[in-house]
């Protein structure tokens with residue numbers, strides 16, 4: 001009688017251990033997916049002072065959404081260009097324009113079409 005109880009208890013413990021291990025593995029897998037889906041975001045405004053902020057820090061190899069909004073009609077900058085990524089977008093006044101790209105490691109420039117107003121992209 002005593003032995004039977006011990007065996008049943010041992011079996012129960014074994015099943016619980018397997019269930020916990022399986023649950024932990026699922027949780028880790030879920031976390032990995034979330035990490036892969038993660039997007040980094042940043043906002044830049046174009047004002048009378050130029051690009052604000054004038055430098056952005058992004059993580060390499062993580063998809064990024066950078067939203068530019070032009071808040072001034074003064075000056076020449078009606079668009080933003082990131083030559084290194086072959087990206088060029090019009091910036092209608094007071095309209096948010098989101099640029100999606102995956103940054104590579106390094107330092108890059110975003111600028112108006114004539115390159116008078118500049119901002120720096122620092123990717124680490």
Ligand SMILES: [Cu+2]
Pocket residue numbers: 076077112113114115116117
């Ligand atoms: Cu310009």
